[in-house]
Amino acid sequence: MNQSLPPAALNSLRSGPTDRGRFGAYGGRFVAETLMPLVLAVEQAYAEAKVDPEFQADLKSHLTHYVGRPSPLWFAKRLTERLGGAKVYFKRDELNHTGSHKANNCMGQILLARRMGKTRIIAETGAGQHGVATATMCALFGLPCTVYMGATDVERQAPNVFRMKLLGAEVKAVTSGAGTLKDAMNEAMRDWVANVEDTFYIIGTVAGPHPYPMMVRDFQSVIGEEAKVQMREAEGRLPDVCVACIGGGSNAMGLFHPFLDDSSVRLIGVEAGGHGIETGQHAASLTGGRPGVLHGNRTYLLQDDDGQIIEAHSISAGLDYPGIGPEHSWLHDIGRVEYVSATDNEALAAFQLCTQTEGIIPALEPAHALAYVTKLAPTMDKDKIILMNLCGRGDKDIATVAAHLGMKL
Amino acid sequence: MSRISARFAKLRAEGRGALIPFVEAWDPDGPTSMALLRGMPAAGADLIEIGIPFTDPMADGPIIQAAARRALLAGVKLRFVLDMVRAFRLEDADTPIILMGYLNPILSYGVQKFCEDSAKAGVDGFIIVDLPTEEADLMLPHTNANGLDFIRLIAPTTDDQRLPHVLNGSSGFVYYVSITGITGTRSASSSDLAAAIPRVRKVTDLPIAIGFGVRTPAQAAEASRVADAAVVASALIETMAGNLDADGKAKPGTVEKILAQVRALADGVRGKGAAA
Numbered sequence: 001m002n003q004s005l006p007p008a009a010l011n012s013l014r015s016g017p018t019d020r021g022r023f024g025a026y027g028g029r030f031v032a033e034t035l036m037p038l039v040l041a042v043e044q045a046y047a048e049a050k051v052d053p054e055f056q057a058d059l060k061s062h063l064t065h066y067v068g069r070p071s072p073l074w075f076a077k078r079l080t081e082r083l084g085g086a087k088v089y090f091k092r093d094e095l096n097h098t099g100s101h102k103a104n105n106c107m108g109q110i111l112l113a114r115r116m117g118k119t120r121i122i123a124e125t126g127a128g129q130h131g132v133a134t135a136t137m138c139a140l141f142g143l144p145c146t147v148y149m150g151a152t153d154v155e156r157q158a159p160n161v162f163r164m165k166l167l168g169a170e171v172k173a174v175t176s177g178a179g180t181l182k183d184a185m186n187e188a189m190r191d192w193v194a195n196v197e198d199t200f201y202i203i204g205t206v207a208g209p210h211p212y213p214m215m216v217r218d219f220q221s222v223i224g225e226e227a228k229v230q231m232r233e234a235e236g237r238l239p240d241v242c243v244a245c246i247g248g249g250s251n252a253m254g255l256f257h258p259f260l261d262d263s264s265v266r267l268i269g270v271e272a273g274g275h276g277i278e279t280g281q282h283a284a285s286l287t288g289g290r291p292g293v294l295h296g297n298r299t300y301l302l303q304d305d306d307g308q309i310i311e312a313h314s315i316s317a318g319l320d321y322p323g324i325g326p327e328h329s330w331l332h333d334i335g336r337v338e339y340v341s342a343t344d345n346e347a348l349a350a351f352q353l354c355t356q357t358e359g360i361i362p363a364l365e366p367a368h369a370l371a372y373v374t375k376l377a378p379t380m381d382k383d384k385i386i387l388m389n390l391c392g393r394g395d396k397d398i399a400t401v402a403a404h405l406g407m408k409l
Numbered sequence: 410m411s412r413i414s415a416r417f418a419k420l421r422a423e424g425r426g427a428l429i430p431f432v433e434a435w436d437p438d439g440p441t442s443m444a445l446l447r448g449m450p451a452a453g454a455d456l457i458e459i460g461i462p463f464t465d466p467m468a469d470g471p472i473i474q475a476a477a478r479r480a481l482l483a484g485v486k487l488r489f490v491l492d493m494v495r496a497f498r499l500e501d502a503d504t505p506i507i508l509m510g511y512l513n514p515i516l517s518y519g520v521q522k523f524c525e526d527s528a529k530a531g532v533d534g535f536i537i538v539d540l541p542t543e544e545a546d547l548m549l550p551h552t553n554a555n556g557l558d559f560i561r562l563i564a565p566t567t568d569d570q571r572l573p574h575v576l577n578g579s580s581g582f583v584y585y586v587s588i589t590g591i592t593g594t595r596s597a598s599s600s601d602l603a604a605a606i607p608r609v610r611k612v613t614d615l616p617i618a619i620g621f622g623v624r625t626p627a628q629a630a631e632a633s634r635v636a637d638a639a640v641v642a643s644a645l646i647e648t649m650a651g652n653l654d655a656d657g658k659a660k661p662g663t664v665e666k667i668l669a670q671v672r673a674l675a676d677g678v679r680g681k682g683a684a685a
């Protein structure tokens with residue numbers, strides 16, 4: 001007899017996607033026929049791995065002993081005092097090996113690639129964090145690795161380019177478009193089409209064709225699951241608000257997903273406001289875009305009246321993407337998650353505040369989340385709790401920040 | 410009978426395959442691409458594919474990417490592509506026109522409206538690269554309602570088990586993507602094609618066109634012999650790209666040069682000239 005789902009699961013916001021990879025009207029598998037059989041193979045392999053205790057144990061072991069999980073939960077006391085309102089906690093995913101949350105997903109996907117017998121890995125990268133994490137896992141398992149990176153990003157994230165090369169990866173600079181993350185993803189997909197036999201494409205965020213948005217979300221959900229337990233230990237209750245920055249949306253989805261059914265918890269995603277939404281130079285797909293299809297899924301996109309994709313702008317290479325994961329589009333439409341934005345300048349100010357009050361140099365990406373926290377916390381009572389995903393460390397951004405502060409390194 | 414079926418029936422009676430040249434709409438500008446389109450039937454095009462420019466053509470190599478970029482710089486809009494077809498139809502009632510592109514500009518235009526307006530303009534079918542069978546229900550009701558063919562793509566990765574699924578309910582012709590790769594990079598070998606096409610034939614009675622990597626009259630001749638049609642795109646666009654002046658305008662005689670290339674390809678397909 002089939003066991004029927006408990007009533008709670010029927011109302012759960014965590015049951016998506018459908019078997020067509022849909023979250024409401026978003027998601028799907030909009031890829032060329034050449035790739036379709038590969039995408040279906042990844043879906044099948046992941047479905048099997050997901051319920052295989054051996055795979056899960058292997059993943060857990062690697063996350064524990066190599067990535068360094070669980071990451072700590074840190075009460076940012078001096079920052080809290082400075083802001084004068086709600087208590088601010090950081091989920092310290094910047095302490096993962098390779099310096100960001102990207103490692104959680106890369107470890108999951110490379111174990112899957114090995115299980116599928118794939119012998120070559122490709123990836124796209126914006127800030128270079130996903131590229132570094134991928135190159136790292138490839139070094140660990142002895143697999144050749146090619147990383148596509150926009151030419152603009154190669155320049156502004158030079159330390160990460162060097163790290164990838166040291167790790168043995170080939171870094172290919174992509175000059176099409178604005179030379180940022182979108183163009184890198186196009187090029188990675190082109191590589192995949194041309195190397196279908198041996199290659200596994202490790203997508204770095206909750207975007208791309210089904211099953212990637214689901215799979216990357218699952219691998220990143222370890223963030224929210226740990227945080228939930230740690231929060232109960234620290235405060236005996238759940239936070240009132242969770243805040244995370246959004247490029248493609250993987251660190252945010254990883255934090256939010258375990259909280260989706262906890263209706264007392266407000267969830268806030270912070271998009272990159274660039275020079276300001278009103279200037280048109282930003283990367284806020286939900287705030288400033290509309291639904292369309294790019295990179296294999298239906299989602300909110302920055303696009304013109306004729307459906308041509310508009311280049312995003314952000315000081316942070318990791319947020320500089322004109323789309324967003326499809327599950328976020330759905331959560332936006334149903335109103336479960338609030339999406340706001342922070343500008344380049346606000347992020348720069350938050351970057352410095354975090355460094356000076358907590359002794360933590362954040363990546364420019366989570367500095368966007370922090371920028372919003374600095375506005376939100378003072379409006380909340382002192383017994384309220386904000387949990388923010390500090391998803392990456394800022395070493396890679398030192399040169400960018402110095403340039404904006406008018407300093408020479 | 411649709412224009413596409415009628416054309417393939419006529420060619421079958423003549424005992425030869427079809428040449429399907431490709432023109433990127435508005436590359437490098439509206440008038441030049443219109444002149445090229447107009448000249449193609451007389452140069453020997455049996456059917457014509459018009460490319461809809463898109464900022465992110467994921468299945469295309471550098472040659473077609475650059476063509477799309479030129480067209481977008483020239484200010485092309487999706488409705489201008491339909492304008493081209495409308496103008497073409499004033500002079501040519503028989504040569505089938507297939508629009509090839511990516512989904513997002515069509516979504517933005519509105520799928521239903523686009524199908525209606527395309528049919529009215531004289532379009533015969535669509536090839537939408539990023540709309541696989543799994544997602545085709547988005548468009549099929551509207552192509553069917555407007556008498557348009559939704560051309561299916563088959564790739565070397567489409568295995569025998571998947572073939573019937575992809576071809577279920579297909580019409581017009583079948584487009585065989587002859588390589589695993591992007592446009593304008595490499596060509597399939599004769600033995601690859603000889604193995605692949607019978608595999609597809611087992612599942613469909615529709616004509617089969619071979620595209621991706623068909624460049625020369627000899628390759629076009631072979632493709633149209635092994636299958637039923639040869640699609641040539643990058644080789645023609647390369648000629649365009651090689652004949653632009655410093656301002657990105659086509660030099661005098663460029664359209665004629667490309668049409669001469671089409672003529673040579675057509676001779677190949679017809680078993681004439683050096684290629685045969």
Ligand SMILES: Cc1ncc(COP(=O)(O)O)c(C=O)c1O
Nearest residue numbers: 129247248249250251318365392
């Ligand atoms: C530290 C960090 N945070 C956030 C992002 C944005 O990605 P996502 O929205 O998928 O978390 C990146 C991407 O490079 C990153 O490096």
